[in-house]
Amino acid sequence: MGDHELKLLGMWASPFVLRARLALSFKGLSYEYIEEEIFGNKSALLDKSNPVHKKVPVLIHKDKSICESQIIVEYIDEVFSGTGPSLLPVDPYDRAVARFWAAYIDDKLFSLFMMMIKGKTTEDKAKGRRHSFAVAETLEGALKGCSKGKSFFGGDNVGFLDIVLGGFVAWVHTRDILSRSKQFDAGKTPLLAAWLERFCALDATKAVMPDVEKLVELSKMRQARDDAAAAAVSQSN
Amino acid sequence: MGETVKVIGAFDSPFSHRAEVALRLKGVPYELLLEDLGNKSDLLLKHNPIHKKVPVLLHGDRTIPESLVIVEYVDEAFQGPPLLPADPFDRATARFWARFLDDKCSTPFWLSLWTEGEVQQGFMKEIKGNLKLLEGQLKGKRFFGGDTIGLVDIAASGFAHWLPLFEEVAGVTLATPEEFPDLCRWGKDYTSHDTVKQCLPDRATLLARFTAKKDMFVSTVKSMAPKS
Numbered sequence: 001m002g003d004h005e006l007k008l009l010g011m012w013a014s015p016f017v018l019r020a021r022l023a024l025s026f027k028g029l030s031y032e033y034i035e036e037e038i039f040g041n042k043s044a045l046l047d048k049s050n051p052v053h054k055k056v057p058v059l060i061h062k063d064k065s066i067c068e069s070q071i072i073v074e075y076i077d078e079v080f081s082g083t084g085p086s087l088l089p090v091d092p093y094d095r096a097v098a099r100f101w102a103a104y105i106d107d108k109l110f111s112l113f114m115m116m117i118k119g120k121t122t123e124d125k126a127k128g129r130r131h132s133f134a135v136a137e138t139l140e141g142a143l144k145g146c147s148k149g150k151s152f153f154g155g156d157n158v159g160f161l162d163i164v165l166g167g168f169v170a171w172v173h174t175r176d177i178l179s180r181s182k183q184f185d186a187g188k189t190p191l192l193a194a195w196l197e198r199f200c201a202l203d204a205t206k207a208v209m210p211d212v213e214k215l216v217e218l219s220k221m222r223q224a225r226d227d228a229a230a231a232a233v234s235q236s237n
Numbered sequence: 238m239g240e241t242v243k244v245i246g247a248f249d250s251p252f253s254h255r256a257e258v259a260l261r262l263k264g265v266p267y268e269l270l271l272e273d274l275g276n277k278s279d280l281l282l283k284h285n286p287i288h289k290k291v292p293v294l295l296h297g298d299r300t301i302p303e304s305l306v307i308v309e310y311v312d313e314a315f316q317g318p319p320l321l322p323a324d325p326f327d328r329a330t331a332r333f334w335a336r337f338l339d340d341k342c343s344t345p346f347w348l349s350l351w352t353e354g355e356v357q358q359g360f361m362k363e364i365k366g367n368l369k370l371l372e373g374q375l376k377g378k379r380f381f382g383g384d385t386i387g388l389v390d391i392a393a394s395g396f397a398h399w400l401p402l403f404e405e406v407a408g409v410t411l412a413t414p415e416e417f418p419d420l421c422r423w424g425k426d427y428t429s430h431d432t433v434k435q436c437l438p439d440r441a442t443l444l445a446r447f448t449a450k451k452d453m454f455v456s457t458v459k460s461m462a463p464k465s
Contacts, residue, residue, distance in 0.1 A: 052337065052370060061326075064326050066326070066329045066333075067333055068332075068333055068336060071329050071332045071333055071336070072329075074328075074329070074332070075325055075326070075328075075329040078325040078328065079325045079326075092310055092313035092314040093296075093299045093301070093310070093314070095309070095310070095313065096299075096301045096306050096307075096309065096310040096313075097301075099303075099306045099309065100301070100302060100303055100306050103303055103305075103306065104287065138287065
């Protein structure tokens with residue numbers, strides 16, 4: 001299990017699990033990783049440790065369960081404050097700003113990705129793309145404000161907000177490939193595009209990034225399955 | 238003397254109440270700027286351009302929107318009794334239930350009030366199930382925070398003061414003392430707390446306002462509820 005008595009229940013394709021893994025990676029913490037089945041039944045351990053939502057990620061620390069990716073990141077930062085870099089800023093206002101943008105990212109970016117991935121019609125998907133550019137532009141402003149000219153939302157070093165957005169980077173790369181366009185376009189959102197490259201080049205990121213080719217395959221498989229289901233429904237009507 | 242503290246809020250809003258009660262529990266004086274949400278001020282739009290919502294906390298030259306972010310900020314920026322527990326696991330648990338309230342309770346609650354028939358039954362089942370889970374967190378304590386009011390109490394305050402009012406306006410029963418003894422008892426303890434009382438909007442005024450807006454509420458859910 002490792003020195004820190006940590007286990008992480010996860011799923012390799014999940015951006016929320018990736019967040020938790022990024023936090024553990026940047027803090028230099030060892031843990032046992034337990035993969036949940038992607039399409040299968042949820043394990044007894046997952047049911048027991050996240051009875052409310054039955055979702056990953058779940059961090060298990062000395063038999064206590066912590067759920068919700070952002071809460072897990074804050075927990076890791078607080079419990080292991082002496083290990084590795086601090087993820088949340090020290091100043092209460094900077095912390096509030098980070099939490100505000102973290103909430104925004106979960107509110108807007110995730111639902112947009114879902115719209116683009118699961119959008120039934122070409123219009124849905126196009127709408128998703130337009131909104132995602134608007135969100136990217138807003139995040140560009142957030143990055144400018146938070147980084148104050150430095151490399152990351154956290155300043156010189158990766159912080160909470162870098163990790164919150166960082167959970168989505170594998171999906172950003174996947175969407176880039178599938179849509180043959182850039183979600184964080186260097187022309188429109190130069191700071192974000194540079195951030196993406198810098199963030200992905202870090203060893204701690206590379207150590208936990210899922211295989212983007214596999215994500216592309218998974219995306220195509222899900223799309224095919226959704227298309228088949230939609231066709232079956234329209235045939236039976 | 239510290240920097241000026243202001244809250245851009247709205248009379249009716251349980252989210253606005255969250256910001257006020259956090260400041261009062263910490264003993265922080267503030268000025269309340271009341272918005273007419275039907276006619277939002279330039280001040281609000283300037284300070285919360287992303288969401289254009291209340292509450293917004295103004296502390297000196299700092300702007301903090303989003304009620305739960307405000308509560309954590311108030312806890313960290315000011316002295317006074319803590320609103321979050323000291324232990325990291327307890328803090329994580331408190332944050333979990335605060336988010337649960339916003340992510341899983343707000344929408345089914347609203348939809349259970351203003352929809353009808355089977356659709357309404359579905360939402361009522363959902364909100365009651367979630368309120369049961371929340372009630373389980375009380376575990377014999379006076380407040381979710383223990384002996385004193387904490388983050389989860391503040392996050393759940395809408396269900397203490399606003400829920401019974403909306404039940405009355407909508408003619409819907411969601412949380413009876415028989416079904417939710419601990420939650421109803423908590424609701425009474427919360428709303429009668431000396432500090433809380435100072436920033437709870439008057440019941441009769443709220444009732445009159447919501448009754449007048451009932452048709453508008455019903456029309457809002459038509460766009461939210463799934464088509465059956």
